[in-house]
Amino acid sequence: MILGIDVGGTAAKIGWMTREGIILRRQEVPVNGDGYATPILTSVLRGADAFLAESPDAEGGLEGIAVSATGQVDDQSGTVIGTNGAIPGYEGTAFRQALEEKYAVPVHVLNDANAAALGETFLGGARGCRDAVMVTLGTGVGGGVISGGKLIRGRRGIAGELGHFSIDRHGVLCSCGQRGCFERYASTTALMRMAWEITDRESVPDGRAFFVRVRAGDAEMARVLERWIEQIAVGVIGLVHLFNPEIVLIGGGVSRQEELLIKPLREQVIRGMMPRFAEGFRLEAAKLGNDAGMIGALKFWLDQEKGQ
Ligand SMILES: [Zn+2]
Numbered sequence: 001m002i003l004g005i006d007v008g009g010t011a012a013k014i015g016w017m018t019r020e021g022i023i024l025r026r027q028e029v030p031v032n033g034d035g036y037a038t039p040i041l042t043s044v045l046r047g048a049d050a051f052l053a054e055s056p057d058a059e060g061g062l063e064g065i066a067v068s069a070t071g072q073v074d075d076q077s078g079t080v081i082g083t084n085g086a087i088p089g090y091e092g093t094a095f096r097q098a099l100e101e102k103y104a105v106p107v108h109v110l111n112d113a114n115a116a117a118l119g120e121t122f123l124g125g126a127r128g129c130r131d132a133v134m135v136t137l138g139t140g141v142g143g144g145v146i147s148g149g150k151l152i153r154g155r156r157g158i159a160g161e162l163g164h165f166s167i168d169r170h171g172v173l174c175s176c177g178q179r180g181c182f183e184r185y186a187s188t189t190a191l192m193r194m195a196w197e198i199t200d201r202e203s204v205p206d207g208r209a210f211f212v213r214v215r216a217g218d219a220e221m222a223r224v225l226e227r228w229i230e231q232i233a234v235g236v237i238g239l240v241h242l243f244n245p246e247i248v249l250i251g252g253g254v255s256r257q258e259e260l261l262i263k264p265l266r267e268q269v270i271r272g273m274m275p276r277f278a279e280g281f282r283l284e285a286a287k288l289g290n291d292a293g294m295i296g297a298l299k300f301w302l303d304q305e306k307g308q
Contacts, residue, residue, distance in 0.1 A: 068115035068293035075157030078109035117144025119296030136251035141183035
């Protein structure tokens, strides 16, 4: 049995998994209850301890720990090497070292967006695909690229920052220091920014409320949505031309909007790409939801242990 840990900015999900990716038991532990005064690693170790204590056959059955973590993660050392400053004290967190010392089993750690992409090709929407791109639309834009059946990891395991290529050098300033990064236009943060330019925050407080308004026939919000989809399409078309995938998966809570988001995005992306890239191409919503990170971490763990 493999212990899966998916570390996010607000909570860590901990689960007990078979090698086939069946999650038998799971729990969530908060990691920022006190504004990160308690380091994330401490919260994770405490959570893992408590979780294992409640699993009767845990000791004998623990074969390894598969971690998916937010931030730039060196996937060989299993250490967080960059965080964009969003979580104080998180950079330098040595997940692999700490967990191996404590539990004496093999530990492998991977960035959460890359893990999600890997998880989707293992058991989700891109199952069986050798060439897939996953784009997750949330407060930022994350993603991962599977090429020739392998995750593109780059030199230090931090490749696949799909939110941070510029689509407009005179564009909106990004937290990474560049202007016009894709995530400044394709994230749900960007969607809400555009909505709030023409309506008040009280009436459309979040993405959910936004889609309710569109569905109710609000023409202004529908135009905002149209602009947002155009912006996402520009980036996705670029990614298709770069990687020639069989499938692009859209992740994040908004991907549940099949009629309002996925369908029109699919049409625009297919219309915009060069014809040869469109043959047999699919664009779908991701399937694994919140489990993607943990399942992808498991796949990474299995591959690493096999020496791949
Ligand atoms: Zn950026």
